[in-house]
Amino acid sequence: MRFVDPDRVDAVLPSHIITRAMTITSQLVAEPDEEARARIIKTNSDLWREAGRYLAKVMDGKCWYCEVRQERSDNPVDHYRPKGRVAEEQAHHGYWWLAFVLENYRFSCTFCNSRRVDVEGGSDGGKQDHFPLVVGSQRALKPEDPLATERPMLLDPMDSRDVALLVFDETGVPSVSEKFSTEAVDAERVEKSLELYHWKHRPIASKRRIVFKRVAVVCSAADQLLSDFERTGEERFRLERERLLRALNVMADRATEHSAAALCALRGLRTASASAAEALELP
Template sequence: MIFIDRQEVIALLPEGWKAKAKTVTDALHAASGSAERKEIIADNEELWRSIKSVLAGVGYHKCWYCETAEIRSDNAVDHFRPKGKVSGTGHGGYWWLAFDVKNYRFACTFCNSRRHGDGGTTGGKADHFPLVAGSQRADSPLVSISVEIPMLLDPCDYFDTTAVWFDETGQVKVNPEAEAIEENVPDRVSRSRDLYHLDHVRLIEARKRIFLDVLEMCDQADGALLLYKSTQDATARTVFHDSINALKRMRREDAPYSAVAKCAVRGYRSSSPSAKIIAEVS
């Protein structure tokens, strides 16, 4: 999961979009009841679909939750806080946020919808939006959503993106540094792994490949550096520099599973001079 700045989305909205969204939202507030609100939302779905390309571009055309670009495609615009009912609660949904761009997340099919995956896994956010135990839930437009502590990690919250860690097996782990700051981080990571379907086998395998590729590139760089230091061989120096450049590219946010690459580099920095350079300088 990489950080997505919602201000970038807002800056790229087509001319007139915010005005249209406000008009529809005003109509929702004026509606006589839930049935009329559902009809208004259904009649205006094209409004959020029309900015799908904007959301995709800001996230480098990767799912905001899992960073998948292709193997879990058919991306959709997810309402972080469900616009309809909230599963497992009596909440009728955050209808007043249905056309609030700050509530949109670009999501792949396996993160956004309930799906059965390889290895018997099941996941998908759908209409789930659990809160941390004891958190108040905003049950109307009169209550600010700031009273809520979401259980699900949010790619638009930088701290949340730091909570997820990955290991050499491709599995989701908890970043101990984030846990030291907020004690509920392990529960939030666990619930997010389940509802975003981050334990999908093909996704784990993809992350594992990236992790191992990073370690291999670090070893290549370290070997070339050692050879250059002992022989002053120009070719070895070139290999070292090219390997460092490759590691830098693997950590770029537009690269496949860049969050995994960053974890691999950070975890290897104590034993790899090249990983240390990348982790501490970039």
């Protein structure tokens, strides 16, 4: 997961979507009848599908939760706060008033936002209507209730502190960052996100593992080329090393799949490898 800057999201959404979303939200909030509200949501559901086409551009077509590129996803927008119901609270009617609030949209793959069972890998997950809160925080039940009193359990790609809580290692499955975790609930939030975003899904974990290992291999090769260049002064070693540093930089670029794993690998190596440190500094 990489940080998705709300300013970048604002920049890609065209004004006709923003205006229409605000108009429908006003209609919804003014409508006292629950069935009529459900009709408004259903008849305007094309809006979040259309918004999804623009939201895709923010992370070069990657799911904001898991960084897998979405080329043929049928329903790529997840409502971070679910619009229809909340699995954790049967009496809750969902955050219906946020159905057309664009800040509640996350570009997402089907594995992260829908219930899926991975039969071969033995894992299951998918966010669906889940939106657990940290114990003791106050859930918003209606439009007038502040969202600021809620402490979501699920990590949010649009919250930079949440993104910092995740670290990747050679296992391919993220865990809580010791550096950025400040309270016990952080580990619980990471664990819940692993489960509900289906981040243990074997094929994805395997890809992250490969990315993590590849960074180490390329860093080692680049370090060797540096040593060859220093020993011989031959330009070809320096040029080849430059090419590898660029490759490392691309692996950690936010537009690349599983770049968070590559970034963690580089950061972990930067004291031992001059090449890892240099790749991190490249513009």
